[in-house]
Amino acid sequence: MPPPSTMARPSRQPDYVRFSPTTPIVIDNGGSIFRIGWAGESDPRVSFRNVVQRPRHKASGETVTIVGDNDPALMKYFDCTRTSHRSPFDANVVYQFENMEYILDYGFERLGATSQVDHPILMTECIRNPLNSRSKMAELLFETYGVPSIAFGVDAVFSYKLNQQLGRCNEEGLAVCSGFSTSHVIPIVKGEPVAEACCRTNIGGFHVTDYLKQLLSLKYPHHISNITWEKSEELKMEHCYVALDFASELQLFQKGNEIAKEKTRCWQLPWVPPTQAEIPSEEELARRAALKEKQGQRLRDMAAARKSLRITELENELNSLEDLLQQIDEVEEPEVLSVLSGTKYFSRQELESAILRVTQSLRKAKGEPLEPEEKTDVPLSEKYPLVSVPDDILSPEQLKEKKRQIFLKTTSEGRLLAKRKRIEEEAMRERQNQLEEEKRLENPELYLEQLHIKYRELCEKIESRKRFKTNGNQNVSGGVGRGERLSAAQKERMRLLTSAAFDRGKGEDTFGARDEDWQLYKLMSKDNDDDDNGQEEDEAELARLTCRLQDIDPNFIPKPDLVQLQATTAEFPKFRPQTAEDFQIVLDVERFRCPEVLFQPNMIGIDQAGLDEMTGISLRRLSFDDSMKDEITKSIFVTGGNALLPGLLPRLEAGIRQIRPYLSPLKVVRAYDPILDAWRGAAVYANSPLFSSQTLSIQDYFEKGEDLLRQYNIKYTI
Template identity: 35%
Template sequence: MVEASITRYYTLEDKEYYAPSYYPRNDYQNHKSAKTPIVIDNGSSHCRAGWSSEYEPALIFDNVVSKYRDRRLNQSVLAVGMDALADPAAKSNARSPFDNNIVCDFEKMEYILDYIFVVLGINTPTVNHPIVLTEHPCVPQYSRTRMTELLFEGYQVPSVAYGIDSLFSYHANGGSQDDGGIVIASSNSTTHIIPTLSGKGVLSKTKRIAYGGTQSSEYMLKLMQLKYPTFPTKMTNTQAAELVHQHAFVSPDYQATLKKLETKECFAEMDRIIQFPYTAPVVEEKSEEELERQAAKREENSRRLREAAAKSRLDKLVAREQQMEAFTNLKNAKGTIKKVEWMAQLKEAGFKDEADLDDTLKQLDKAIQRARNKELGIEEIEEKEAPITTLVDIPDEQLDEMEKKEKRKQKLMKANYDARQRAKKAKEEARLRDEEAARIEEQKRRDNPAEWIAEIKQKRQNVVERLKQRKRLASELADRRSRASQLRMKSIANLASDDPKSKRRRKGNDEDTFGQDDDDWAIYREISREDESDEEEEDMSELNQYESLLLQYDPAFLPEHSYENMSSPTNTLLHLLSRGVYPPYDPTDMEQSYQLHVNIERSRVPEVLFQPSIIGLDQAGLVETVNDIVKTFDGSQRENLMKNIFLTGGFSQLPGLSERIYSSLKSIYPVNTKIKVKRARDPVLDAWKGAAMFAQDETKTQYFVSKHEYEEYGSDYIKEHGLGNITQK
């Protein structure tokens, strides 16, 4: 079932850092004499650096710098990379030298280069090794100029070469041998689409989409904050990034994925529960002896209450019997004393006349009998006696004033009695009709069950449609801007006005200005409306009757199909998105209050690559951009480009990205078009490995800018090659 398929709980653990994360190496002599080039993949998120002769970079660290004051040592401390994230004080001051994907803070960049050279074990006053440095496409000349000056003037390096990280990754995967291709580099801050011909990037036709790992993490964080505005724990950017990396995927068809979420079975497959840590309240567990003692105490209290209630009833019965005896003696004393004295005693007892005394004696007798029957447990059926009508048929001429008054009283009592009898008879006739209708329905059900169930379903559907129509009308009337609401308010305001106007305005009359004054709307707001009309109550009663029959006789009609359950807020899609299907939502459960349900966000966040308008980005999607680039080439080149679509960069590791690009391109190109999409062997490290291959290739040394050339041509001078940026002429 659904519950069995969604037993997956996940946690978001903050990554732990330890300082120092790297120690200086002691093998520098092996590289000093050979002047091995140093390769630095300078990414906006992570920096990877090492000797070009090695298979992997010697150090990989977060590209941040922190300057803070250590209170224990009482001195200023400078930390780089993971060392800056290991200490809470340093982490709060950690800053990147990058703005988006451009190096802007060269003071921090110098600290990072110092850190790299120290860890590599370089112990000479200058760095006597060629440097290969990666950069993004179309880096501003000012940024590269400052970097060149820093390397040559600050470290006295012999030569420097720059290259685009994604093209280095393409080179590491054998792309330099291809006739053409398209490199899609989705990294931390941007996504670049670079066409290549003969292994060289065509930067004049390169496009950029301003969406990458950082933007996806920020978007995930915003979605979670909007979804859970009162979540008790604050989610960090790091946790949002982990949500993207661990749970996001690119759906083959985004609209189909949204459609599937409407069914609980498919929703449960996509929903993932993220459990945040919490401290459960301490519940005091009581021993069996304590529970028994409390139960006995409650029983004793209830016994005392019962005894007090019985004593109160007995006291009331005794008081009534005493009153009955006193009033009976007063009644019997009428024949033993003078009438004047007896009337005086009657007035003194609080009675108007003898008839008032008789009514009181009758009521007391009934009350005493009812109380005795209740004590004995006898159920009594109260029968209304027919009223006395001895004076009704006597003409008024034969009656005095007192008797005329009694006659009018008897007429009223007789009319009430007759009305009750007619209502009782009508009720009995209605009961008999209902029994007959139920008998006929039962006979129909037995004769043709399928047809009877279909008829009941149709009747139920008609009632549901009436309820929905009534709700729609109520919603329109509640909306101040709707036409139905405005017409109703206008009529009410006109009726309540001291000088109501006619519905038709004659020529020459003033223009209708209703609604310009808030007092017009105040009249409407003061009118109280009942929550449910009589018609709605009747419809609900009829609907409950039909649903009870379907629950009893239709196996396919389950309790969750009832109108009440279907219209419940807990069955809406919004509730499912925030609370999921499993476990059943309990607002009092503290564990659930610390849970996030990640479902639609898993595919919505990566979908921005294909539909940037989701976040308000005024750019074309990835597939459209690729198509626009391909159109700028001739026919033979297009074929080579489509046969070699290469994905690289950390954000390209999203599951399903290659398949989505392939299926989307396949749908817009002719059937016989050959399309091949492949991902880098290691999308994160291949840029460094490709730069290391470039540095080790002796034929590439001509693309290094030497110290002499720097001094002769200036810091703006670079040498163009197929894997790097170009200068604008």
Template identity: 30%
Template sequence: MDSTTVYCIPTPPAPSIPPPSTDSYDNHRYQYTPLVIDNGSTTLRWGFATSSNPASGPNIIAKYKDRKSNRPLLLFGDAVEVEGGAKAQGRTPWEGDVLLNFDALENALDYAFINLGIDTNTVNHPVLMTERSCSPLHSRALTSELMFEQYCVPSLTYCVDGVMSFYYNNLPPTNSPFTSDGIVISFNTASTSVIPILHGRGLMSHAKRIPWGASQSSEYLLKLIQLKYANFPTRVTSSQANWMLRNFCEVSEDYTALIRTFKDPNALRASEKIIQFPFTVPVTDERTEEELARASEKRKEQGRKLQELAAKTRMEKLAQKEIDYQYLLDIKESRGDLGKRDWQNKLLAEGFDDETTLDETLKKLDNDLKRARKKEAALGGDDAQEEEPPSFPLADVPDDQLDEEGLKEKKKQKLLRAGFEARARARKEKEREKEERQREEKREEEEREADPGAWARKMKQEQETLMARIKGRQRRRAALSDRKSAAAQARMKSIANLASDERVPKKKRKGVGEDTFGADDADWAIYRKINTAAASSDEEEDLSQLSLVEQKLLQYDPSFTNQHTYAHLNSQRSALLTAFRPIYEEGDVEGHSRIHLNTERWRVCETWFSPGIAGVDSAGIGEVIHNILSRFDNEQKGRLVNNIMITGTPSRIPGILSRLHRTLRPILPPEMPIGIRSAEDPSNDGWRGMAKFSLTDEFANVGVTKAEYEEYGGERIKRWWGGNWNGSYSSNFDGNVDMA
């Protein structure tokens, strides 16, 4: 893994406001130079038709109030990134692939015209503007209203960016009509369009649009990363996912065959790209050895003081419990000296409702004392064994023979004697357990020395039995999570039986609806069976016993290694899963901040050809092209497939051309040639094609003038070969005006 190249997430550059255009507007004043506007979902490109390259910026606006000057600001493009508070208020003219936010469009156009230096009250230039293929008519009508009413442009023409990119890459000779044939595949932000072109006319009636684009692909990649790295320490943003899509994702010629090769962990590991995200190295303690030794000694001293304080507190509690227990025993023994009424009054005075409550309290105190003595003996160690028996001369002296000071001393001696006796009993119990353990160890040692092989087989068999028991509980818990499993159904049956309480006859029930659960010890076995969330003492004992067995095998059996332990076997992952998502050691901050892209690199791009992978009910590019070609005869089909061009920024992803060729070859006659190429500049060729066309004589005949807008309204359109409304491919453009 160390030899693999690691790519770092780039740090976004400091945002800056782009400078205004350096071209003087005086060169275009009164010249009616066409304005070319490529209104993209992600990027807005604008400029005069005579410019070689467009000005561009992110197609986003934000209304922001400056805190210093307390003035409202209207920001566009990169300027939105300058103000951190403005990013959350950013809006684009587009909602997916539909133009809806016309306020944002107006603000974006204001910025474009100001950037071009236009200082007149109206925009006295004919405008050529893009629109999406298959756009709704009302979007065009509202855009026309904005351009004619707000900016008073003399004429407005709409075109499809993919067709204009095809036009730029198939430019006809000067003063010649555009008559090229082919298919243009336009990869956009929120969709992908496939448009056939015959005799230089885009056949929009045969065009198809797939609801999948670059934004959906980057979001899909982001979801795959979030699913794969659910606990990733750094937030992965959409812009970072888009960067990974553009730099590391590819289109495979045969996706299914490629995925099959990844069954080999080495092939999967060789295909991965490692992306390093920013991380913070934890600060290490740089103190000297002497300082560390002093700090360690100080901690030990504090620990000893805490232990002494805890031991004193435990002794005080133990002594108090001994006194309380002895006091209650004295009350119990005084039962014979009192009458029934006096005995009941005494119980009430001591806070007991009846003698049963007194017995329960005594039993609870006795159990608490046994546990406390055992714990104290375990913590006391060997020092407790060297304790000399003290004397308690006043402990058994009657109270009537002592004065007030003697009674206080007697109470103190009784406390000390109770503690001493408790430690003595715990010591004896500990010694008995120690002797039993030593006898067991000696017997096991003799058995091991007599036949090491048989001993090892016996211990391994015990290990397997314990592991099988633990795994059985885990499988049962997993089965109970599935309500249709047999274990879950048996659990529900047990719950139903407990609810009906069929074990106790109705005549023995004290009242209707009385809860009799717990009357039988078998109830608690059923409870443990149905309550899988409760901790199991049996499982804790099995884990403890398993750890002890494995320690013995590691110590005395050379063939038993750490790889055979339950902890290693339980955490072991398959080689394929490890290659899919490598696991870094605990504390490796740099490794835990890495993302390994392998199958995702091809899976995301495959969605253009199989959108169903991402849950989109749509045909892929290959199926769409096949559907379009089926509408043409072989002669027309040959002219189309001989000049297939892809355009749009996502078309830069490697492997698209070869995949398209592999997809089309089986559905076409063997003798029919296929020509597939990419646009020279997929991002800007659409604008350049519009600029070239706007300088031709034909441009003056395809736009809607302001007079026609005022006469017929915003729904007025003209059919021409580069727009959405162009009629059938067999008709020749005559410049006539048609109503939609």
């Protein structure tokens, strides 16, 4: 197992010492990705996720700090169950400077720097960054790393200026930056941002990805372990798009036509089909048969041994019982209980029954035919002799046996009564079936008509009872009277309650002093007992009639709402082997529903403006005339990670056209590279000769402190 130090050791850039101390270091401190490199170069040297994780090593228990993404093969040596990725940002503003220090350490070390950074630094930040965050960042860079000078600039403006040099946008325009956690709209006039008119909302790519993860997790809960945040981010970038008209797109998928099927995407999870068994050869079949015969012979030998042991045990038990019976025959009747006191038998009849039972078991074990038992009904008084014996002449063990015999006798009597009642009911049912069959044979047509009439009457009765319970009996005028809604049992219950309350109000409350008073509770607890019993009987009779009519009338169709009254058995779903379709995650409406939160944040519970509405707000905040606003709307520049979503530009243009006056000029363009243009623009800016005039030196910082940062505003046109 590798030591924890190997995880924190990054690969360093070998050419750090070749750059002169006057060459600035450019840092794009984004909410998702941290990029660092040298001024004047086309691409950053180091890029990684702007997150920190602090797991424990499984072997040593030491806590290590992991910055950015790491190899999953190495992460298995760490316990990540009690930690998670932590970002130094809160809504695109740095507030966790402890994590920010870890990230800067990692970035400078990857760049090749040692303990001190002796190069000027240009770092990006959000528009109108709070003074507290900027001052702590300056303190961290100056006092921890010994940076000689620093400069802060807005990433979206750097991207705009770079694309202006490429001819993609004008000097006056509007920068729409939709990033990881926030989105900004920044007006740019004469090459400089107008901070007073900018607009911001806390919606970004993180919310789109998180919303997609939630929807897929609810749709496929059995695959929730596969739907990670990283996989949701990948699905968003590959399959999501912005609908030009969200309502029309929803209706399209509701119809489920061919166009919706073409727009549906499928993600196939790893699935291995079950292997089909190959047909064994003759040698393999012979080997299996020999093995099966060997196992069968072993089982037969074990069964024979168990049978021999069982026969021996039964013979020993039978001999002991016969010896005990012989001892009872040699003594007189009063001494029988004393002889049986040390055994589990308490009478001669129980002993004879045990001998008969053991004899039958022994003959069965030997494979001999069983002797037919004589069905003699032994009276309960002889079967349970201790019931009639007084307690004072019995021993403690015999008293326990007497209680057991009393319980068994009572249970036997109850079973006999239930059996006799069941036999009588079956005989009565058989006589009723015979009578009905005789009636049917005498006049089949009349018999069938009577069954139909009775069936209709029962259906009407049950339906009227259901309506009565649901709505009550309504009178002609539409009102419902209290007395009309109550049954006879309910009216009696109300009368008892009224009587009890009247008697209680006469004087002293003596209710419950007599035993007769407690019968009132039993009477009041019976609510609709007669009606419920009658309903159960009617439903049972209806089910019987339905079965009878289905047997004798092929044209009979039962009512659908009453079919459920028939006795049906629950059918359990049959087992179905899993196929590749069970491991598919289908993306249909999720493809455009998740990016829609950029224009309708209220879909995820955030009461803020969307991108198109933010553009109108920012334009209204400008104190220029309409001609100047028309010049600005001729160059609406879209940057940030969400600018890569297909359909974002046409949807944004359509939303802004609804806000702007009719036939006003409008042009929406996307950055050449929405991801890297911010760093590249900052690298071009830092490589200019006049960059040193826009920086803050460490000497000025120690002399003036936060007041210098409060008044500091970088000039982008130099």
